[in-house]
Structure formats: structure tokens, C-alpha cells
Amino acid sequence: MSTVNGTPLTRHGSRVPLIPARPTPPTPALPARAEAxxxxxxxxxxPTIRIMVICLPDDLPAQAMTSHQLGTHFGVTGTLTTLYWATPRLRPWQRHQLIGARKxxxxLCAGGPVRLLDLPGMRxxxxxxxxxRHQVWQQIxxxxxxxxPWPVFESRHLxxxxxxxxxxxxxxxxxQPRVHAIRLxxxxxxxxxxxxxxxxxxxQAGQVAYQHYRAASAVAGDAMLTADGRHLAPASDALAHRITYLEQALAHLDTVGPEQRLLAISL
Incomplete structure (x- = not known):
């Protein structure tokens, strides 16, 4: 909560004098390293970014959907990765609209128009x-x-x-005993x-929360580049930051049209 300048107000709105604070004895100066x-x-x-989802601009030609062109068009270095499922209703003549489609x-494919991707099925x-997986975790x-979690220790180290x-x-x-159990x-x-x-x-957030987290991550990856050039990514690997990113990414996916092309790359 930010501090308000000036004297405080009473419940009726008039200004009242601020009670002066008791003087405190001067604090001995700390050594330079301790003070810093x-x-x-x-x-x-x-944050750890393994999979990035790119919302391709409409005017980008199909020839640009290759790994060696990613740096030229998007300023990132990576390779195409088969993140998405094609819709079960895919027709044979629609396969050429997918990017890196496999049998x-x-x-599986690296991307394509949203209307040809089974995002609900993936989630x-x-x-x-x-x-x-969470039931297994509860048992072990x-x-x-x-x-x-690790980000707390990493932040303290940095x-x-x-x-x-x-x-x-x-x-x-x-x-930590819980980490021992997972590793074993x-x-x-x-x-x-x-x-x-x-x-x-x-x-540790619970089974339902973990299911929501994995479902959202399945279609949003770890970071997203929107068609208008915005870069969405979590501030760190902490769950709160990951959730903020997923909220932003899913909200953006809800606004794209059926012809919007998505591309998944592995960094």
C-alpha cells in the first residue's frame, strides 16, 4: 500500500497534525559489504522456456515456416516441434495447411490454422x-x-x-524429504x-489445480509471441508467475479467429 503525502485525514475529511515520531539513536554505520x-x-x-507458441502474421508466406527462418522473422532461435494434434475431422486435402504434419x-503437427487443431482434445x-500423475505423486x-520449491532457493542465491x-x-x-521421494x-x-x-x-497446489495447469500448458507452452509482436512469458518459474502467463496466453487464444495460424517451436 503506497503512502499518502501530507498529514492524515480524519474520518470527516479534515486534516489533523501528524504526531511526531520519537527520535531514535543513530544506527552505527555498517561495513560497505554488509550495507549493500x-x-x-x-x-x-x-523462467525456463522450452516451448514457445507463435501466432503467425497473416501475410507470412508458408515458405517461412522452417527452423532456419525463425531468427529472420521472429528473432528467436529454435526448431519446429510437434506440439499440436490435428482435428479428428481433418480431410486429406487439408493436410497441406498443417505445418510439419505427421502420420x-x-x-501430430507443429501448427496450422486454429480450426484444424484439436485444442480442446489436447487440453x-x-x-x-x-x-x-498427481495420484502417483500423492502416494510417493x-x-x-x-x-x-526451487525458485525460492534460486532467488536467494541470485x-x-x-x-x-x-x-x-x-x-x-x-x-528435503519430499524432494527425496520424487527423485527416488x-x-x-x-x-x-x-x-x-x-x-x-x-x-502441492492440489490435484485439480495441477490438472488445470497442465491442460493450459498443453496448448500455450511456456511463452507466446502474438501476431502483433507482443511477447508473453512468465516472470519466473514460480507457480504464481506461471499462472499469470497462462491467463494471458489463454485469453489471447480466445480472441483469435479460426484462420489464425499457430506454430510451436522448441528453444
Whole structure:
């Protein structure tokens, strides 16, 4: 809450004199390093961006939908990735409108017009898979207390790397019993309901919240470049920042027309 300049107001609106504060004895000067540490603001870690969704401009030719053209048109370096499902009602003559389409059912592709992409199906499937994964997570962490997510330790390290080095931050994160449980499950049952310590905060938000998170991420990726050049991305990997990004990305997808082309790239 910001402070208001001047004297405070009574409940009737008249100004009243401000009670002078009691004088306090002067604080001894701190050494330069300690003083800098005391006033240093917390540093927000950069987000992890693996998948970016690009809303292609209408005038961009189909020849530009290649990995080596991404830097020229969008200023990013990456490769096309098969994030999307083609709609089950796809006709054979519509396949050429998809980008990087592959055979199979559902047909995977890197993008295409929204009307040819099964975004609802992707979100539903992601939610179902997330529900199963969260049930596995509940079983393996049973009996452990809530754990502090990695972005908290990373922020503390970046804020004061001299006093809190990266190896200390990593040790403090991994020593938590709940993190031990996740890592042991991943080590002993590879590929079976894979759990990631990077999603610890998402798991701890609850099953329904985790399902919503994964469903939204399935179609929005980790960042988005809109057709008018806006770059949407979370401020960090913290769940609150991830949710803010997903809100913005889904709100934008709700406004695009059926002919808007989407393209997914892996960074």
C-alpha cells in the first residue's frame, strides 16, 4: 500500500497534525559489504522456456515456416516441434495447411490454422494424464511435509551469491524429504508416471489445480509471441508467475479467429 503525502485525514475529511515520531539513536554505520547486502532487492530468476507458441502474421508466406527462418522473422532461435494434434475431422486435402504434419491418429503437427487443431482434445488429454500423475505423486510423498520449491532457493542465491552460493542452494533444496521421494521414484521407475522436481510447487497446489495447469500448458507452452509482436512469458518459474502467463496466453487464444495460424517451436 503506497503512502499518502501530507498529514492524515480524519474520518470527516479534515486534516489533523501528524504526531511526531520519537527520535531514535543513530544506527552505527555498517561495513560497505554488509550495507549493500541489507538493501539489496531480491532477484527474480529467469523462467525456463522450452516451448514457445507463435501466432503467425497473416501475410507470412508458408515458405517461412522452417527452423532456419525463425531468427529472420521472429528473432528467436529454435526448431519446429510437434506440439499440436490435428482435428479428428481433418480431410486429406487439408493436410497441406498443417505445418510439419505427421502420420498417425491423432496426427501430430507443429501448427496450422486454429480450426484444424484439436485444442480442446489436447487440453482434455493433458488434464487426464495430470490427474493420474498427481495420484502417483500423492502416494510417493505420503508422510512427507510440504517442501520449498526451487525458485525460492534460486532467488536467494541470485540475490546474494557470495553468502549463498549455488551449490549450497542446490543442497538445501535437494535435502528435503519430499524432494527425496520424487527423485527416488524417478530413479527406480523410469518412464512410469514420470514426476519432475521442477513441478513440485504445481503438485502441492492440489490435484485439480495441477490438472488445470497442465491442460493450459498443453496448448500455450511456456511463452507466446502474438501476431502483433507482443511477447508473453512468465516472470519466473514460480507457480504464481506461471499462472499469470497462462491467463494471458489463454485469453489471447480466445480472441483469435479460426484462420489464425499457430506454430510451436522448441528453444
Amino acid at each position: 547486502t541489507a538493501v539489496r532487492p531480491p532477484v527474480t530468476p529467469a 498417425g491418429q491423432p496426427a 482434455h488429454a493433458a488434464a487426464v494424464g495430470a490427474g493420474i 510423498v505420503h508422510g512427507t511435509g510440504p517442501a520449498t 540475490t546474494d551469491p557470495d553468502r549463498y552460493p549455488l551449490d549450497r542452494a542446490s543442497e538445501d533444496f535437494h535435502v 521414484h524417478a530413479a527406480t521407475t523410469p518412464g512410469a508416471g514420470h514426476l519432475s522436481v521442477g513441478e513440485l510447487e504445481m503438485y
